[in-house]
Amino acid sequence: MLRIKSPQDVGAAVVFMGIGLAGVYFGRDLSFGSAARMGPGYFPIILSWIIFAIGVVVGFKGLTIEGPAVEAVQLRPILVIIAAILAFGYLVEKLGLAIAAALLTLLAGYARSDVRLWETLLLAAGLALFSVGLFVYGLSQPFPAWWGR
Amino acid sequence: MEFDLLHNLATGFSAAASLKNLGFAFLGCLLGTLIGVLPGIGPIPTIAMLLPITFGLDPLSSLVMLAGIFYGAQYGGSTTSILVNIPGEAASIVTCIDGHEMAKQGRAGAALGVAALGSFFAGTVGTIFIAGFGPPLAAIARQFNSPDYFSLMVLGLVTAVILAHGSVLKAVGMVLVGLLLGLVGTDVNSGLTRYTFGIAEIWEGIDFVPMVIGMFGIVEIIRNLERTELPRPHLKAKMRDLWPGRQDFREAWPAVLRGTGLGSLLGILPGGGAVLASFASYTLEKKVARDPSRFGKGAIEGVAGPESANNAGAQTSFIPLLTLGLPSNPIMALMMGAMIIQGIQPGAAVMTKHPELFWGMVASMWIGNLMLLVINLPLIGIWVRLLSVPYRLLYPAILLFCVIGIYGTNTSAGQLALCAAFAVFGYILVRFGCEPAPLVLGFILGPVMEENLRRSLVISRGDPIVFIERPISATLLAATVLIVLALVVLPQFRRTRKEAFQE
Numbered sequence: 001m002l003r004i005k006s007p008q009d010v011g012a013a014v015v016f017m018g019i020g021l022a023g024v025y026f027g028r029d030l031s032f033g034s035a036a037r038m039g040p041g042y043f044p045i046i047l048s049w050i051i052f053a054i055g056v057v058v059g060f061k062g063l064t065i066e067g068p069a070v071e072a073v074q075l076r077p078i079l080v081i082i083a084a085i086l087a088f089g090y091l092v093e094k095l096g097l098a099i100a101a102a103l104l105t106l107l108a109g110y111a112r113s114d115v116r117l118w119e120t121l122l123l124a125a126g127l128a129l130f131s132v133g134l135f136v137y138g139l140s141q142p143f144p145a146w147w148g149r
Numbered sequence: 150m151e152f153d154l155l156h157n158l159a160t161g162f163s164a165a166a167s168l169k170n171l172g173f174a175f176l177g178c179l180l181g182t183l184i185g186v187l188p189g190i191g192p193i194p195t196i197a198m199l200l201p202i203t204f205g206l207d208p209l210s211s212l213v214m215l216a217g218i219f220y221g222a223q224y225g226g227s228t229t230s231i232l233v234n235i236p237g238e239a240a241s242i243v244t245c246i247d248g249h250e251m252a253k254q255g256r257a258g259a260a261l262g263v264a265a266l267g268s269f270f271a272g273t274v275g276t277i278f279i280a281g282f283g284p285p286l287a288a289i290a291r292q293f294n295s296p297d298y299f300s301l302m303v304l305g306l307v308t309a310v311i312l313a314h315g316s317v318l319k320a321v322g323m324v325l326v327g328l329l330l331g332l333v334g335t336d337v338n339s340g341l342t343r344y345t346f347g348i349a350e351i352w353e354g355i356d357f358v359p360m361v362i363g364m365f366g367i368v369e370i371i372r373n374l375e376r377t378e379l380p381r382p383h384l385k386a387k388m389r390d391l392w393p394g395r396q397d398f399r400e401a402w403p404a405v406l407r408g409t410g411l412g413s414l415l416g417i418l419p420g421g422g423a424v425l426a427s428f429a430s431y432t433l434e435k436k437v438a439r440d441p442s443r444f445g446k447g448a449i450e451g452v453a454g455p456e457s458a459n460n461a462g463a464q465t466s467f468i469p470l471l472t473l474g475l476p477s478n479p480i481m482a483l484m485m486g487a488m489i490i491q492g493i494q495p496g497a498a499v500m501t502k503h504p505e506l507f508w509g510m511v512a513s514m515w516i517g518n519l520m521l522l523v524i525n526l527p528l529i530g531i532w533v534r535l536l537s538v539p540y541r542l543l544y545p546a547i548l549l550f551c552v553i554g555i556y557g558t559n560t561s562a563g564q565l566a567l568c569a570a571f572a573v574f575g576y577i578l579v580r581f582g583c584e585p586a587p588l589v590l591g592f593i594l595g596p597v598m599e600e601n602l603r604r605s606l607v608i609s610r611g612d613p614i615v616f617i618e619r620p621i622s623a624t625l626l627a628a629t630v631l632i633v634l635a636l637v638v639l640p641q642f643r644r645t646r647k648e649a650f651q652e
Contacts, residue, residue, distance in 0.1 A: 009316075011581035016322045023329055026344055036611030040336040040343055043599040047329045054322040061318070070580055077374035078576060081367060081548065082569045088552050089565030101549055108545040111374050116541075123542060127549055135553055142560050143553075 006067025013059030020052025080111040097136060097143040102128040154280050161508030165516055170213045173206065174513055177217020178520040185225020186532045187543055192222035193586070194366040196483050198547070200358055201554035208491045209506055213513040215487055219480070220517040223463060224268065224525060227456055228532055231260045241459065243431040247444060247451030258529070259394065260452050263401050265525050267457035271409040272518030275464025278413050279471070279511050283500065286472040290497035293473075295604035296615050300625040302598050305475045307629050308418065310587055311636060320587045323578070327588035330355060331595020338603065350563035357486040359555045359564045360592070363571030364585045366551045370544050371576055397449050404434055404450035405457045412461030417468050418477070426462030427455035464514060470495050471507065474597070479586040482593045489593075 004010050023044055033039025061067075084107040092100040102124040109120035136145045164170075180202070184195040199218045203211040223241075230241040231248035244264070251260040293301070310320040333344045334354030345351050411433060412426035434454040435441050444451050467484075469475045474496030476482040488495050493506065500507045525532070555564050575585045609615035617623045 008580075008582040009319075012319055012322070012578075012583050015577065015581060015583070016326070019326055019329070023344075026346070030341065030343060031339075034611055035606045035613070036609075038338075038599075038603045038606060040339040040341045043602060044329060044332050044343060047325055047332075051322060051325045051329065054318060054325065058316075058318055058322065068582065073580065074375045077371045078573070081371055081374070082572060084548065085367070085552055085565050085569045085572070086562075089556065089562035092556060093562075097553075101553075104549055104552065105545040108548050109541075111371075111544075112541060119542075120545075123545060127546055131549060131553060135557065142557065 004062060005065060006062040007070045009058050009062030009065075009067050011062075011070055013055045013062055016055030016058060017052050018055075020048045020050075020055055023048025023051065076113065077111045080107060084108045084111075092143065096146050098128045098132050098146050101131045153284070157284075157504070157508050158280055158512065160505055161510070161512030164209060164505040164509035165213055165512040170210055170509075170513065171516065173210045173214040174217040174516050174520050175524070177203075177214035177219075178221040178517060178524050179217075181218035181221020181223075182225045182228075182521070182525060182528075182532065183221075183535070184547075185222035186228050186535055187225075187538075187547070190366075190369060190547065192219075192226050193479055193483065194362070194369050195222040195225065196480065197358070197361040197365050198551050198554055200361075200483070200487055201558045203487065204490060204558055208493060208503075209509045211491055212488070212506070212510045213516070215484065216510065216513045216517045217520060219463075219484065220272070220460075220514075220521050221524075223460065224265065224521050225532075227264045227268075228261060228525075228529075229536065231264065231452070232257060232533060232536055241427070241456075243427050243455045244452055246431070247446075247448050250445065250447035251449065251452065254447050256447065259397050259449065261529055262526065263397060263405075263449055263453045264456040265522055267401065267405040267408065267453045268460040269518050269522045270405055271412060271457035271461035272464055273515060274409045275413055275416070275461045276511060276515040276518075278417075278461075278465050279468055279514070280508075282417070282465075282468055283472055283507075283511070286468060287497040287500045290473050293497075293621060294619065295601040295608065296619050297621040297625065298474075299598060299601040299605055300616055300622040300629070301473060301475060302594055302601070304625045304629045304632075305469070305477060306587075306590060306594065308632060309477060309590055311632060316582065317636065319583045323583055323585065323587040324591040327591020327593075328595040328598060329591075330360075330588070331592040332599060337596070337600075348563075350561065350567060354596075355592075356559060356564060356567065357490065357593075358558055359568035360571045361483065361486070361589060362551050362555055363568040364575035364588070366547070367568065367572035368575040368579060368585070370548055371572070372579070373540060374544065400449050401453035404430075404454035407433060407437070408454035408457035409461045412458030413465045415458075416462035416465030427459035430454040430458035460518075467514070471499060471510070472497055476590060476593060479589045482589045485593050 027041050027044050027048065030041030030044065031039035032041045032045060035042075084104045087107060088100050088104045091103065095103070105124035105127050106120055109115050109123070132143075132145050136143050165174075177199075180199055181195060184190060184198060185192060196215075196218055199222075200215075203214045203218070206214065226241045227244055227248070230244040231252050234245050234249040248260045248264070251257060306324050307321075310317060310324055331354075333351055335342050335352055342352055350356075408426075408430040411430050415426045415429060418425075431451060431454060434448075434450045435444050438444065438448070438450060463480070466477050466481055469477050470481045470485060474485075474494065476485045476495075485495050493499060493503065551568075552565060555568055558564075578585055578588075605615050606613070609618075615622075616626060
């Protein structure tokens, strides 16, 4: 019976094997060519197979040698932060930097469980003003300042 | 030769020391220290976050500012090591041991002062090293052909992996994944797009900035948020007596000299650099000390040696980058990425094609070190206060600047989606015990390595023997094999490596 001795290694093995296989599968239409005339697929396909092989070895280690457990994933920080980044990206053109920045700050505040609403609101307002001042007026970065274009 | 050196340095200083560039160096150092000092942000994310600011400038100003950011970020890391016992990065881990102990005894000022003065001295020597060793190495590099370059990159990547901490096998895997990611986009040779899945954003390759910010900056924010609270600084430390006393000086200067020498040498090695230098210096200081038991209890040599060594090493690790185009550690990979974005392909050609740029950069390193001394000693009080800002107020600001940086370089929401994707990817990798740093090295070298492999095999008509027929390439490969064998065969070496990273 197989028993996972090092969950971290087995996890890494799955990632490596997955990337290796994906590299081979999605590179299947690229011509391989020969060593003397390397096609666009030559180097990536070879790399993918080596990555897959490393995945196999790491996985084997994970099944035979004891290792550390995978730390528990907390969903809240990662989901909220990712959402904040995406919201900023898709809204900044429509709403302008000031509002998008404030929105990002507010959203990001909720990545922690003990949100202090007033503090976060103040921070959002402050950062919005600061970033418009610095990036739009100071560094003339390509952002609409107060409202979208 | 000597005249050349002076002449070259003069060229550099006249280019770098214009009022405008001095201004950028100052700004870079200030920002680098400002961000680097914030707890929980090491030099890699600091530099990644600040990269976009330099893109709008002309190449020399941008490199000058970048050098400032680089030194500022490194020094910021030392400051947090000493005051809060959080090493911003591997290179300042050893600084924590005695530096933080000194801070607890109320000698934080002396520790910070010695770190700054030692770093400045080491930086000066490192600059002279680059000026002296750069041209001869570049001359050697000009004899390199494609097979030699390919073997050099193999050697560089292998040593970088071995000298990084964590599992070697996983690190090799990460380098290869990086190489593969570096190939995404349009293949220069065939004009075909590879692994783009029809996403227009990555037709020209995956953008460096969103990737690095996602994998380092964002992942670090998320990981810090998962902890309940970050440790707070020992503010009891008196900052008034900032200048190290006479006794401190007497104890510190030999350590500074040893650290500088050791660091300068270790920095040149491919895969070497600041981390290796600081560990080696700490070990050396402990060995030569008359009373080794003082170490770990606030011995000033334990700060002076490693801090000088890591700055000297950081400095001389520019040598392989600037002469061979080989980044020896992830920070150098960032610098290389920034240079490529500026349209400069690092390598021996920079020195001949853009001498004012090369020497200007060398000079700006020294200026950067000087700025640090000027900025940091008087401003340490402010940095300390910054350290006491709670993280819940800091991270939204850091996140905002990351996002604005990415969006500002390339006005599209897709870049932010890419950054988010890499943040998730990086987070998963860290959970599985894979350090993302080697991936960046691979990423930056991917296209260059493929091109050199292609050219080598075209010359030899597909025969891989070309890699051992050429003496330079054969030597480099032999060195690689020896290093790998040493790791596999000699259990002693393996143990030393493990211990070095545990201490």
